[in-house]
Amino acid sequence: MSPTWLGARLDGDAVFLDPAQARLIHVDPEAFAVWEQCDGHTAAALAHILGLSLRRVNRALKMLAQAGAVAADGERWRQSPLRWV
Known part of the structure; x- marks a missing residue:
């Protein structure tokens, strides 16, 4: 996601x-909820934090990554910049 x-x-x-x-x-x-927690956590950590199955977290991460809203840094996920309106 661009700034x-x-x-x-x-x-x-x-x-x-x-x-x-x-x-x-x-x-x-x-x-x-997954996007909000993408500050360097792994998918497994996100699943634990959010109380979701790893499959559901991975599905959300895939959609968010395809959109450009998150990016993987190795196994860790980070949000792309966003300005709220």
Whole structure:
């Protein structure tokens, strides 16, 4: 996710907007919870912290990574920059 991305919360969900690419990404509450904790944790640690199965965490990470909202640093996950509106 580029630093120009914007984020907004809507009824528990979140949306990430990339104005440069005219791209909008819907993030459900579970994926958003995963995204919030991506500050250097592994997928296994995220599963433990959030009380989710590793499969569900990996599914959320895959979606978030494909969108550019997180990036892997080895086995650790980090958020991409986002400005809330």
